[in-house]
Amino acid sequence: MKKNNVRNLLAGALILSSIGFAGCEDDTPDYNPLNLYKTYPLSELSDEAKVVRDYVKPDAVIAHRGSTFWAPEETEAAFRWARNMGADYLEIDLQRTSDGVLLALHDGNLQRTSNIESVFPGRDDYPVSVFSLADLRKLDAGSWFNLDKPENARASFVGQKICTLEEVLKISEGYRIERDGAGEPVKDMTRLNDDGSWAGHYQYEVDPQDNGNRPGVYAETKEPYLFPNMEADLAKFLTEEGWNVTNSPKTIETFPGKVDVANTMGRFILQTFSRQSIVSLEKELPGVPKCMLLWESESASYVRPSNSVESLAEFINFSVEYNCHIAGPSIAGKPNKYPELTLPWMCEMYHRAGMIVHAYSFDTEDQLRKYNGDYFYAGVSRFDDENRAISGDFKYDVNRNMFIDGGFTNLTDLSMNYQNRSVDGTAQEVLTSLGY
Amino acid sequence: MLRKIYIATLALGMVAASAVAQEKQLTAESKKGGIVLTSADKDYQVSLNGRIYMDGVHYFDDKTDLSSDASIKDIRLGTTVKWGQWSAKVNVSFGNNEVKIKDAFLRYNQSKNSIFTVGNFFEPFGIEASASSKNLRFIDGSNTTQAMGIGRSIGLGYTYHTDKFYGSTGLFAGSVDNHNKGDQGFSTTTKLVYTPIVNDKVLVQLGGSFTYRIPEANGFNESLNDDDYNREVVLSAGPEHKFLNADIQGARTDMRYNFQSMVLSGPMMLQAEYTKTKVTRDDDYVSRLMKDNPYWTHTAGGGYAWPTKPGDYPGWYGEMRDIETEAFYVTAGFLLGDNYSYNSSTAYINRPKAGSYEFLLRYDNTNLNDIDGTYFNGAYGPADLGAALGGQGNMSIQGGKAETISAAVNYYLNDNVMFRLNYSYMDVQNQVYPLDEKVGMIKARVQVNF
Numbered sequence: 048m049k050k051n052n053v054r055n056l057l058a059g060a061l062i063l064s065s066i067g068f069a070g071c072e073d074d075t076p077d078y079n080p081l082n083l084y085k086t087y088p089l090s091e092l093s094d095e096a097k098v099v100r101d102y103v104k105p106d107a108v109i110a111h112r113g114s115t116f117w118a119p120e121e122t123e124a125a126f127r128w129a130r131n132m133g134a135d136y137l138e139i140d141l142q143r144t145s146d147g148v149l150l151a152l153h154d155g156n157l158q159r160t161s162n163i164e165s166v167f168p169g170r171d172d173y174p175v176s177v178f179s180l181a182d183l184r185k186l187d188a189g190s191w192f193n194l195d196k197p198e199n200a201r202a203s204f205v206g207q208k209i210c211t212l213e214e215v216l217k218i219s220e221g222y223r224i225e226r227d228g229a230g231e232p233v234k235d236m237t238r239l240n241d242d243g244s245w246a247g248h249y250q251y252e253v254d255p256q257d258n259g260n261r262p263g264v265y266a267e268t269k270e271p272y273l274f275p276n277m278e279a280d281l282a283k284f285l286t287e288e289g290w291n292v293t294n295s296p297k298t299i300e301t302f303p304g305k306v307d308v309a310n311t312m313g314r315f316i317l318q319t320f321s322r323q324s325i326v327s328l329e330k331e332l333p334g335v336p337k338c339m340l341l342w343e344s345e346s347a348s349y350v351r352p353s354n355s356v357e358s359l360a361e362f363i364n365f366s367v368e369y370n371c372h373i374a375g376p377s378i379a380g381k382p383n384k385y386p387e388l389t390l391p392w393m394c395e396m397y398h399r400a401g402m403i404v405h406a407y408s409f410d411t412e413d414q415l416r417k418y419n420g421d422y423f424y425a426g427v428s429r430f431d432d433e434n435r436a437i438s439g440d441f442k443y444d445v446n447r448n449m450f451i452d453g454g455f456t457n458l459t460d461l462s463m464n465y466q467n468r469s470v471d472g473t474a475q476e477v478l479t480s481l482g483y
Numbered sequence: 484m485l486r487k488i489y490i491a492t493l494a495l496g497m498v499a500a501s502a503v504a505q506e507k508q509l510t511a512e513s514k515k516g517g518i519v520l521t522s523a524d525k526d527y528q529v530s531l532n533g534r535i536y537m538d539g540v541h542y543f544d545d546k547t548d549l550s551s552d553a554s555i556k557d558i559r560l561g562t563t564v565k566w567g568q569w570s571a572k573v574n575v576s577f578g579n580n581e582v583k584i585k586d587a588f589l590r591y592n593q594s595k596n597s598i599f600t601v602g603n604f605f606e607p608f609g610i611e612a613s614a615s616s617k618n619l620r621f622i623d624g625s626n627t628t629q630a631m632g633i634g635r636s637i638g639l640g641y642t643y644h645t646d647k648f649y650g651s652t653g654l655f656a657g658s659v660d661n662h663n664k665g666d667q668g669f670s671t672t673t674k675l676v677y678t679p680i681v682n683d684k685v686l687v688q689l690g691g692s693f694t695y696r697i698p699e700a701n702g703f704n705e706s707l708n709d710d711d712y713n714r715e716v717v718l719s720a721g722p723e724h725k726f727l728n729a730d731i732q733g734a735r736t737d738m739r740y741n742f743q744s745m746v747l748s749g750p751m752m753l754q755a756e757y758t759k760t761k762v763t764r765d766d767d768y769v770s771r772l773m774k775d776n777p778y779w780t781h782t783a784g785g786g787y788a789w790p791t792k793p794g795d796y797p798g799w800y801g802e803m804r805d806i807e808t809e810a811f812y813v814t815a816g817f818l819l820g821d822n823y824s825y826n827s828s829t830a831y832i833n834r835p836k837a838g839s840y841e842f843l844l845r846y847d848n849t850n851l852n853d854i855d856g857t858y859f860n861g862a863y864g865p866a867d868l869g870a871a872l873g874g875q876g877n878m879s880i881q882g883g884k885a886e887t888i889s890a891a892v893n894y895y896l897n898d899n900v901m902f903r904l905n906y907s908y909m910d911v912q913n914q915v916y917p918l919d920e921k922v923g924m925i926k927a928r929v930q931v932n933f
Binding site for chain 2: 271
């Protein structure tokens with residue numbers, strides 16, 4: 048009996064101690080993005096989609112709202128400057144007036160970027176869509192900039208107007224708004240409303256200070272509930288203007304040594320944060336390059352910081368399903384301090400799906416260097432030395448897919464200099480040469 | 484605090500016992516390894532009981548980190564006192580540095596097979612859910628039981644049994660652990676079990692349980708309306724309750740149906756349970772609350788409030804429809820050194836005798852999903868993709884689905900000490916944990932009870 052007990056006790060002890068050894072060799076890597084990003088299941092863009100993706104030139108310099116730093120954003124001044132400065136794309140936010148005119152304007156209302164409180168008191172917090180184009184032309188969309196950024200203020204910014212999409216296309220084609228002797232825009236009285244009143248359009252003239260650059264346009268659509276059927280309106284408008292590359296695009300004259308994006312298949316790029324808009328854009332403008340903009344927040348509509356690998360994969364797989372050729376993630380750093388969605392491993396995921404990366408938005412040289420990978424190469428940029436060598440032991444395979452393919456910038460001049468591209472002068476000199 | 488109360492009660496009990504002992508002579512004996520003090524006329528009895536669970540668990544193949552560890556999973560100390568037909572039991576748990584009240588009840592034994600109970604005790608529901616953890620076949624109850632079993636509640640119950648029949652019913656208020664503000668829930672639960680076949684060779688037991696519950700309130704919702712609150716039903720199971728976890732908000736009533744069966748034949752046994760849970764929901768809970776605090780937004784034409792009419796809120800965020808989930812398990816067992824025997828007073832299996840080895844295999848299938856929408860990035864939208872992309876919500880419940888195969892070896896050293904070793908392999912499907920598919924775990928326990 049005693050022997051039995053001892054034996055049984057030993058058996059029990061053995062069983063117990065076996066837990067310690069049973070699962071010792073655990074070869075499952077810890078849950079960590081750096082272990083998962085290479086193998087997480089991702090779809091890939093189809094061959095047809097990749098053809099459209101390749102319409103977009105590498106290292107695109109995308110002038111965010113023209114410029115938010117050197118001139119009042121999304122005004123004629125900002126777009127003319129960005130064009131002459133050498134940007135590959137003029138970037139805009141699309142909105143629509145009550146009479147159906149497509150605008151280039153960012154904010155939901157006009158309080159920040161105009162003098163609406165003086166012109167329409169009591170209606171200053173109304174959305175843009177309740178105003179007609181003619182009404183909006185009464186606003187001064189430039190003076191606010193002189194107060195907001197006094198170091199870059201110019202007298203000629205006073206009286207700048209809210210821009211239409213049509214004007215942005217025209218500026219990119221080398222035109223400007225015709226102005227009279229007093230500097231006021233000349234109304235186009237051939238375009239009238241049904242009641243005979245002026246519809247709000249201005250006349251154009253060939254820009255005497257145009258330097259031959261022909262940038263493309265990169266336009267953002269908002270959530271459809273704000274502007275229902277915006278995508279259909281945009282498709283119709285672009286086709287009419289000859290800017291729909293899938294439907295008889297017009298030929299735009301370009302010049303050797305100058306930006307020529309406006310005359311390529313990549314002349315117009317669509318971008319949005321809204322998945323609903325992506326679905327509509329794919330329906331209305333299939334075959335036009337599209338960018339899925341990304342932001343980080345703990346909600347279903349954005350990349351969730353709590354489980355970024357799975358969340359990013361959901362967005363990437365959705366993007367591939369609806370033919371988004373470009374990923375548009377935010378970058379970290381001053382002055383904007385956006386969430387970091389352009390980490391090397393994230394870029395590798397975008398590229399693994401066949402997308403290219405246009406990150407937003409670049410304001411400093413440090414940001415340009417960081418997201419182009421210069422700090423892996425002892426600070427040497429790819430534009431200075433194509434054969435730069437990796438400097439340092441980074442414990443992973445440093446490769447081109449870790450970095451961006453283009454960037455939205457508020458300082459086109461900075462990006463141009465970083466890429467060693469020729470410019471017509473400093474930012475201020477270009478503005479002055481344009482007459483500002 | 485509770486510890487102090489317990490110690491004080493115990494001390495009082497001892498003093499009372501010794502006081503009574505002065506009137507009645509008490510003999511101390513050891514019954515089943517525990518200490519029992521009995522009076523000469525057998526009318527009065529005090530016994531001390533306790534448990535120690537010493538556990539070790541190791542997880543492997545998990546992408547989401549699970550914590551492998553060794554722990555003193557539970558320590559129990561308790562007292563049972565009997566005066567004639569009355570008895571009382573106090574049992575407190577000190578596991579994981581928490582003090583929890585387990586059994587704490589007063590019992591009137593009208594006769595050997597007719598018992599009234601009032602206090603905190605097991606609601607009579609299913610096999611595993613109404614059995615003490617020391618008597619379970621595996622270290623943990625199946626996922627079926629963990630998710631949908633009930634456990635202890637404060638209430639009033641009656642049990643009647645014969646050789647072949649066991650019936651128990653009760654009316655219960657909420658759980659002793661509920662410290663939320665808002666009214667407590669209540670429930671009524673009934674278990675009926677019958678053994679149609681009882682002979683030398685085989686015993687077959689069939690039974691069913693049903694519970695109707697109003698869930699506990701989950702605190703006041705101060706931002707909406709102080710007098711109303713959200714009732715919540717959480718069904719969860721598995722390692723750290725991660726991969727199977729359904730949180731059903733806005734619950735109104737909670738009904739569970741359970742079918743059980745046991746077949747015992749010599750050293751072999753089969754035990755199975757099927758449970759279905761139906762949670763009805765409060766359709767327009769938030770709309771009703773928001774009537775006093777609507778959202779305003781300013782448009783050109785003036786302002787508007789939302790929601791404006793009943794149905795606005797569920798129309799956008801998704802209808803709060805009733806949720807149904809189900810689970811089942813089957814366990815097969817083999818005893819070496821004893822035969823399985825049935826205890827009709829508990830409708831459960833007796834503890835195998837000292838020196839026995841028990842081998843078990845269990846298959847568990849637990850589905851905590853009730854989905855009728857489309858999924859993207861952690862949230863559900865309506866089945867119509869356009870509506871889902873437009874931002875409309877959907878109140879689907881995604882608690883995960885898992886099939887688990889477990890194997891166990893139990894060694895019953897004697898009536899008070901046993902060694903347990905379990906291995907489980909869990910096939911997980913849960914959209915919140917898309918990378919976790921196969922989770923393995925090995926558990927061991929040294930169990931002492933007296």
